[in-house]
Amino acid sequence: MSGKLYGESLGTALAARLLQNYAVSKPSLEFKTDGLPQSQLARVMDYIKTNLAQDLSILDLASLTSISESHFSRSFKQSVGIAPYQYLMQQRVERAKQLLKQPAISISDIALNCGFANQTHLTKVFRQITGVTPKAYQKR
Known part of the structure; x- marks a missing residue:
């Protein structure tokens, strides 16, 4: 479910990198x-x-x-310290x-x-962020 936001974030980063490396006149990024x-x-x-369970996109935000979208992504990261997708995953794990x-x-x-595609997706992201699986966290 989080694929749309992640994919858009990657697309924006790729476009910026291509412009930076291959533009005839280098724009200031x-x-x-x-x-x-x-x-x-x-x-x-x-x-x-409010919408953690939804498939959110950069365009939505x-x-x-x-x-x-590109200005939003940069501004969000500057404000929060992490990309919108990372923030979304952290909020889903907190929920x-x-x-x-x-x-x-x-x-x-x-x-x-919480908006994860399935239990495996939750377990993977949960372990990355907390260092333990959801089951281990639940047993604490």
Whole structure:
């Protein structure tokens, strides 16, 4: 489910790299910006938290700020310190941690409720971020 945002992030990075390396006249890809204004950042973060189970795209998030997708990605990363896709995955893992405290909910249901494609996807991302599997976290 997170494939659209990840794919768009990779596409934006690839386009910027191609421009930087192969353009006849080299554009300056260094943008002087202080990131997103606090109100826009809060709107984007709230939207992400509200829509964790959805397949979010850079376009969805950028449209909340009325700026281009590439400018949004750069500004978001400058504001938060990580790319939008990484932030999304962290928020999904945080939601999964909350749900794992309720043993009546299966890990596969938690995965779907948090926007992961399946339990395997949740386990992979959860282990990358926390260092333990969801099952091990649940047993703590």
